[in-house]
Amino acid sequence: LPMPSSIATMKRKRSSSPSSAAATAAALTPPLSIEEDPSSTCLLTRAVHVLSTAATALSQVTFLYQSDPTAREGLLQAVECIQSVVDTGGKLIVCGVGKSGLVGRKTVASLKSLGVACSFLHPIEALHGDLGDVRENDAILFISYSGKTAELLSLLPHIPRKTPILAITSQTRPLDCALLRPRVTSTSSTSPSIAILLPAPIPEKEETSFGVSAPTTSTTVTIAVGDMLALTLAEALYGGKTRTRDVFARNHPGGAIG
Numbered sequence: 267l268p269m270p271s272s273i274a275t276m277k278r279k280r281s282s283s284p285s286s287a288a289a290t291a292a293a294l295t296p297p298l299s300i301e302e303d304p305s306s307t308c309l310l311t312r313a314v315h316v317l318s319t320a321a322t323a324l325s326q327v328t329f330l331y332q333s334d335p336t337a338r339e340g341l342l343q344a345v346e347c348i349q350s351v352v353d354t355g356g357k358l359i360v361c362g363v364g365k366s367g368l369v370g371r372k373t374v375a376s377l378k379s380l381g382v383a384c385s386f387l388h389p390i391e392a393l394h395g396d397l398g399d400v401r402e403n404d405a406i407l408f409i410s411y412s413g414k415t416a417e418l419l420s421l422l423p424h425i426p427r428k429t430p431i432l433a434i435t436s437q438t439r440p441l442d443c444a445l446l447r448p449r450v451t452s453t454s455s456t457s458p459s460i461a462i463l464l465p466a467p468i469p470e471k472e473e474t475s476f477g478v479s480a481p482t483t484s485t486t487v488t489i490a491v492g493d494m495l496a497l498t499l500a501e502a503l504y505g506g507k508t509r510t511r512d513v514f515a516r517n518h519p520g521g522a523i524g
Contacts, residue, residue: 319475320486323468327487330465331494336439343462344495345502347405347430348382352503356403357383361392363417365481366409366488373409373492380500381513389417397424405430409492411466411484413437414444422448430460434491436484438465466491 330337348358358377362370370386377384387399387406400406406429408418413435422445425431437443440450440463449461466488473479500510 319483323483323487324490326469337465340463344432344464345499347462348499349502351403351405352383354403357385358405358407359385359387359400360407361387361389362409363389363415365485369485369488370409376496379514379517380496381517389421392421408433408445411436418445427459432462434464434466434488436467438467464491
């Protein structure tokens with residue numbers, strides 16, 4: 267049957283409309299590949315730079331613990347100290363503020379899942395009553411990239427001298443860390459104190475790497491050093507990987523781990 271003239275006219279109008287033509291042209295124009303899109307290339311280059319910077323930092327801190335006597339001795343002392351604390355009924359108290367505090371909470375969570383008695387202490391809350399959490403046989407682990415965080419330095423004089431102090435910080439020598447220096451240089455024979463450094467340096471400042479001093483590479487390295495301490499300590503406590511795995515499985519019945 268012949269098509270009514272009104273319908274034919276409408277079809278011709280629709281097929282020749284500007285929007286329809288543009289849509290057809292767009293459909294026929296292939297999108298730019300990632301290599302051809304400058305903005306995508308720039309973003310991907312920057313993203314890979316972030317990962318590469320973190321990988322380099324982790325590689326260098328690995329070499330530090332492979333070769334530097336101070337770092338190696340610090341790790342052995344830390345494991346021995348915390349093991350002694352746990353054996354005498356004490357706990358490890360992790361203390362930090364800001365991003366370091368968040369890293370500290372992650373370290374506490376890892377230690378708890380491995381059966382190590384520990385807790386997190388916020389330095390400000392500590393000065394307002396939470397110091398009561400520090401008991402006779404406990405040890406304290408400070409986390410501070412600068413090694414001189416004001417809130418931690420304010421807390422330090424209120425910690426008993428016999429309480430062992432450990433610190434994960436960017437310094438590679440205990441005397442360079444303001445949190446440890448008072449105890450390292452102490453000459454008191456009646457009140458001996460323990461000060462242990464776990465160095466977590468990065469090759470260059472984050473502002474140099476990324477143009478902004480936001481904690482990124484430093485927190486990545488600090489988390490890795492905390493994980494190193496937790497797993498090394500667990501194997502020392504339980505005599506190997508098999509028992510460590512069993513303890514973790516018992517303490518972590520939920521979730522799809524592995």
